[in-house]
Amino acid sequence: MRLLLAACLAVLLAAATALAAGETVFVTVKKVSIRKDRQFYAPVVAEAAFRERLTVLAREKDWARVRLNGVEGWVHVSATAATAVSVSAKDAAGGISQDDVAFASKGFDGAVEREYRKGAPQADFADVDRMELLTVSEKTLADFRRAGHLSTRGDKR
Amino acid sequence: MSGGQGCRGHLAAALMLAVLAGCSAAEFKDIGHKAARTGETIADQAAVQGSALAADTAAHGKAVAKTTTKALRKGFADLTPQEEYYIGRAVAARILGIYRPAEDPEATRYLNAVGLALAQASSGPETFDGWHFMLLDSDEVNAFAAPGGFIFVTRGLYQSCRTEEQLAAVVAHEVGHVTLRHGLAAIKTSRLTEAFAIIGTEAVKEFTGADLARITAAFAGTIDDIIDQMVSLGYSQRQEYAADAESGRIAWRAGYNPAGLAEFLGTLQAKAVKADKKGFFSTHPPAADRLAKVETLLAAEKLVGETDPVRTARFSKIR
Numbered sequence: 001m002r003l004l005l006a007a008c009l010a011v012l013l014a015a016a017t018a019l020a021a022g023e024t025v026f027v028t029v030k031k032v033s034i035r036k037d038r039q040f041y042a043p044v045v046a047e048a049a050f051r052e053r054l055t056v057l058a059r060e061k062d063w064a065r066v067r068l069n070g071v072e073g074w075v076h077v078s079a080t081a082a083t084a085v086s087v088s089a090k091d092a093a094g095g096i097s098q099d100d101v102a103f104a105s106k107g108f109d110g111a112v113e114r115e116y117r118k119g120a121p122q123a124d125f126a127d128v129d130r131m132e133l134l135t136v137s138e139k140t141l142a143d144f145r146r147a148g149h150l151s152t153r154g155d156k157r
Numbered sequence: 158m159s160g161g162q163g164c165r166g167h168l169a170a171a172l173m174l175a176v177l178a179g180c181s182a183a184e185f186k187d188i189g190h191k192a193a194r195t196g197e198t199i200a201d202q203a204a205v206q207g208s209a210l211a212a213d214t215a216a217h218g219k220a221v222a223k224t225t226t227k228a229l230r231k232g233f234a235d236l237t238p239q240e241e242y243y244i245g246r247a248v249a250a251r252i253l254g255i256y257r258p259a260e261d262p263e264a265t266r267y268l269n270a271v272g273l274a275l276a277q278a279s280s281g282p283e284t285f286d287g288w289h290f291m292l293l294d295s296d297e298v299n300a301f302a303a304p305g306g307f308i309f310v311t312r313g314l315y316q317s318c319r320t321e322e323q324l325a326a327v328v329a330h331e332v333g334h335v336t337l338r339h340g341l342a343a344i345k346t347s348r349l350t351e352a353f354a355i356i357g358t359e360a361v362k363e364f365t366g367a368d369l370a371r372i373t374a375a376f377a378g379t380i381d382d383i384i385d386q387m388v389s390l391g392y393s394q395r396q397e398y399a400a401d402a403e404s405g406r407i408a409w410r411a412g413y414n415p416a417g418l419a420e421f422l423g424t425l426q427a428k429a430v431k432a433d434k435k436g437f438f439s440t441h442p443p444a445a446d447r448l449a450k451v452e453t454l455l456a457a458e459k460l461v462g463e464t465d466p467v468r469t470a471r472f473s474k475i476r
Contacts, residue, residue, distance in 0.1 A: 028237060028238045028239065028285070029238055029283050029284065029285045029286070029287075030285060030286055030287075032283060040277040040282065050239075062280070076282055076283050078280075078281045078282055078283040078284075079283035081237070107236070107237065107239070107240045107352070107353075107356050108236075108239075108240040108243045108244060108352070108372070108376050108379075109239065109240070109243060110243070111369065112243065112369070112372055112373050112376050113243050113246065113247065113376075115369055115370070115373040115376075116247060116373050116376055116377055116380070119373075119377065120247075120250070120251075120377065120380075122251065122254040123247060123250035123251050123253075123254050124250050124253040124254045125246070125250045127250070127253040127258055128246050128249045128250045128253060128307070130258070131249060131253075131258075131289045131291050131307060132286060132289055134265060134269050134289045134290065134291065135269070135287060135289070136266075136269050136270050136273045140270065141270060141273055141274060144270040144274065145274055145412070147467070147471070148321070148412075148465065148467060148468045148471065149412075149465045149467055149468070150274060150411060150412035150413065150468075151412045152278060152410060152411065152412055153409055153410050153411075153412060153462075154409070154410050
């Protein structure tokens with residue numbers, strides 16, 4: 001019984017690995033750090049920009065081990081989106097085109113915001129721009145956590 | 158082809174093609190933010206994709222793409238992180254049209270450090286432009302969470318906290334509203350149906366002025382829906398309890414004492430007696446009910462921690 005269970009687990013693991021191998025995901029955020037380990041406080045080995053394509057090598061919890069330009073590391077899955085299949089003959093032959101990526105992300109965007117601003121004098125976008133400048137560097141955050149004796153608990157999400 | 162064996166054969170072929178094709182596609186499936194699709198939807202998607210692969214001209218492929226977009230984008234769960242960001246910016250702009258930012262750089266830096274430590278321990282740490290936390294110059298005891306990670310805390314709420322754990326609990330509650338997408342859930346489905354229909358139809362060319370006007374109208378309605386819910390009506394009690402539960406989990410994972418929320422709610426409960434039902438008091442369930450539920454959750458999930466005096470000391474110094 002134990003052997004059978006082990007065999008089933010091995011088959012499932014192999015299937016999961018096969019699915020992950022060669023899988024491609026796209027970056028859905030402006031910029032994402034690729035890290036040495038699957039946690040936010042691990043060193044950064046590379047950075048990927050919006051719409052950049054990453055090859056997925058493995059998945060664990062909410063993290064994916066990816067390769068970008070020969071560099072391997074971990075990204076949190078909330079920074080990526082999977083894709084399903086090509087939509088044109090060109091794509092079927094050679095992968096996705098930049099046009100199609102643009103198509104996939106078209107929607108509420110900067111052009112819509114510019115139009116919206118014309119009819120929304122009660123909205124203060126200048127202060128939102130200021131708010132976006134409120135960021136915390138990796139070093140500052142690490143120092144803050146260390147000084148406050150904060151260490152993460154639970155599994156690495 | 159319709160029904161029977163032929164249809165099953167087509168679906169099987171489509172599924173196989175989808176697996177073989179792996180993951181090159183035009184349609185984003187947001188893993189981190191979106192709920193899992195139903196089997197039916199996945200099967201529909203595979204069938205459409207199979208048709209697309211069978212096409213031998215780009216034009217046909219694009220036509221199928223339109224259908225795919227229409228079929229897949231139905232509600233707020235289908236918004237991309239980029240769209241969520243632009244919605245969040247506009248919601249934040251409306252909030253900042255009502256409240257002014259507090260000019261307190263030290264407290265703002267501190268709030269952002271606490272907030273980011275918590276956001277990184279949440280279920281949705283990566284947002285399109287990162288997380289940003291702003292202190293508002295108001296005595297009202299209130300906080301707001303705009304989609305995409307724009308969090309606001311009034312000075313009144315900030316000063317009602319007695320420890321860093323309590324502040325962390327309040328901020329984690331707002332982070333929970335974002336990761337659980339409560340703001341986006343306020344959008345009337347018809348707004349998105351309208352926008353997605355235009356976006357889907359015009360996917361392969363530039364929008365005309367009329368299209369942009371219609372999308373902008375849907376966008377404006379979207380922002381109104383969220384502002385109405387967030388500022389006037391308040392989230393449902395179920396959403397508030399869910400954000401409280403998420404607050405406990407996030408605070409615990411970040412290394413804080415998850416009892417911070419219970420402690421803060423105790424303070425809130427005392428204040429609510431004298432409060433004029435504005436802000437945090439009018440848009441949240443009774444503090445006593447929340448307190449009871451939070452304590453039950455912490456016990457059930459065995460979330461325990463300690464309040465390190467070093468954190469309380471730095472909070473008192475900055476406050």
